[in-house]
Amino acid sequence: MTMRKHAHHFKDGDHEFSASKMGVWLFLCTEIVMFGVLFVAYFLYHNQYPETFAEGAKFLDWRLGALNTVVLLFSSFTMALGIHFCQKNDSKKAVLNLALTLILGAVFMIVKYYEYSHKFHLGLYPGKFFSYEAAESVNLAMYFSFYFLMTGLHGLHILIGMGVITWVLIRARRGEFNSKYYTPVEGVGLFWHVIDLIWIYLFPLLYLVG
Amino acid sequence: MDLHHITPIKTYIKVLALLLFLTFITVIVAKPVSGFDLGHLNTFVAFAIATVKAVAVGLIFMGLKHENKVSRNYFISAILVLLVLFSFLAFDIATREVLVNPL
Numbered sequence: 001m002t003m004r005k006h007a008h009h010f011k012d013g014d015h016e017f018s019a020s021k022m023g024v025w026l027f028l029c030t031e032i033v034m035f036g037v038l039f040v041a042y043f044l045y046h047n048q049y050p051e052t053f054a055e056g057a058k059f060l061d062w063r064l065g066a067l068n069t070v071v072l073l074f075s076s077f078t079m080a081l082g083i084h085f086c087q088k089n090d091s092k093k094a095v096l097n098l099a100l101t102l103i104l105g106a107v108f109m110i111v112k113y114y115e116y117s118h119k120f121h122l123g124l125y126p127g128k129f130f131s132y133e134a135a136e137s138v139n140l141a142m143y144f145s146f147y148f149l150m151t152g153l154h155g156l157h158i159l160i161g162m163g164v165i166t167w168v169l170i171r172a173r174r175g176e177f178n179s180k181y182y183t184p185v186e187g188v189g190l191f192w193h194v195i196d197l198i199w200i201y202l203f204p205l206l207y208l209v210g
Numbered sequence: 211m212d213l214h215h216i217t218p219i220k221t222y223i224k225v226l227a228l229l230l231f232l233t234f235i236t237v238i239v240a241k242p243v244s245g246f247d248l249g250h251l252n253t254f255v256a257f258a259i260a261t262v263k264a265v266a267v268g269l270i271f272m273g274l275k276h277e278n279k280v281s282r283n284y285f286i287s288a289i290l291v292l293l294v295l296f297s298f299l300a301f302d303i304a305t306r307e308v309l310v311n312p313l
Contacts, residue, residue: 043303044303193268
C-alpha cells in the first residue's frame with residue numbers, strides 16, 4: 001500500500017480532507033434546495049386541488065413505500081459502516097458494507113420498477129402522456145407529473161449514487177483507502193445519506209399524507 | 211470539531227433502531243393504514259416524525275455532530291432558505307382568496 005500524497009495546493013492531508021468535504025456539503029445544500037422547491041410546488045397545488053391529490057394518492061401502495069424506506073435506512077447504515085471500516089483500516093469489511101449498500105440500492109430500484117410499471121400499465125403517465133380513462137378529476141395528470149418528477153428525480157439520484165458507490169468499492173478493493181485517506185468514501189457517503197434524507201420526507205408526503 | 215471522528219458501530223445500530231421504530235410509528239398513525247384521522251394534524255405528525263428521523267440521519271450518519279463550523283453552517287443556511295420558502299408558501303395559502311376551481 002503506497003501512501004497517497006495530498007494535492008500540492010493543500011497544506012496537508014487533513015486540509016485536503018476538510019476542503020473536499022466542505023465542497024460536498026455545499027453541493028448537498030443545492031440538492032436540498034432543489035427538492036425543497038418541488039415540495040413547495042406540491043403543497044401549493046395540493047392546497048388548490050385537494051381532491052385531485054387525494055385521488056392520485058389512492059394509486060400508491062404504502063406497503064411498497066414503507067418497504068423502500070426500510071431498505072434505504074439499512075443502506076444508510078451499511079454506508080456509514082463502510083466509512084467506519086475504512087477509518088479502521090479494514091478494507092475487507094469496508095468492501096463488504098459498500099457492496100451491501102449497492103445491493104440495497106438495487107432492491108430500492110427494483111421495488112420502484114414494480115411501482116412504475118403498475119402505473120404505466122394503467123396509463124397513469126405524467127402530463128400529456130396520461131391515458132387513464134377512469135379518472136374522476138380532470139387534472140389527475142398533474143398529480144402524476146408531480147409523482148414522477150419527485151420520485152423520478154430521487155430514483156435518478158439513487159442510480160447515480162449506486163454508480164459512485166461502485167467507483168469507491170473498486171478503489172476500496174484495490175486497498176486505496178485507509179485511516180489517513182478515505183475522502184471519496186466519505187463524500188459518496190454524505191451524498192447517499194442525503195438521498196435517504198429526501199426519501200424520509202418523500203415517503204410520508206406521497207404515501208401516507210396523500 | 212473532530213476531523214476524523216470515528217463513530218462506534220453501537221451508535222450506528224442505535225440510530226438505525228430509532229429510525230426503524232419511527233418509520234413503524236409514522237406508518238401506523240397514517241390515515242390510509244389505520245384510518246387514524248385528525249385532519250391537518252395528520253400531516254403535521256407525519257412531518258414532525260420525518261424531521262426527527264432527518265435530524266438523526268444528519269447528526270450521526272452524516273456526522274454533522276462532529277463537523278466543522280463552516281460545513282455545518284452551510285447546511286443550516288440551506289435549511290433556512292427552505293424555511294423562508296415554506297413560510298412564504300404558508301402566507302400564500304393562508305391569505306389566498308377562495309377561488310372557484312377553474313376546471
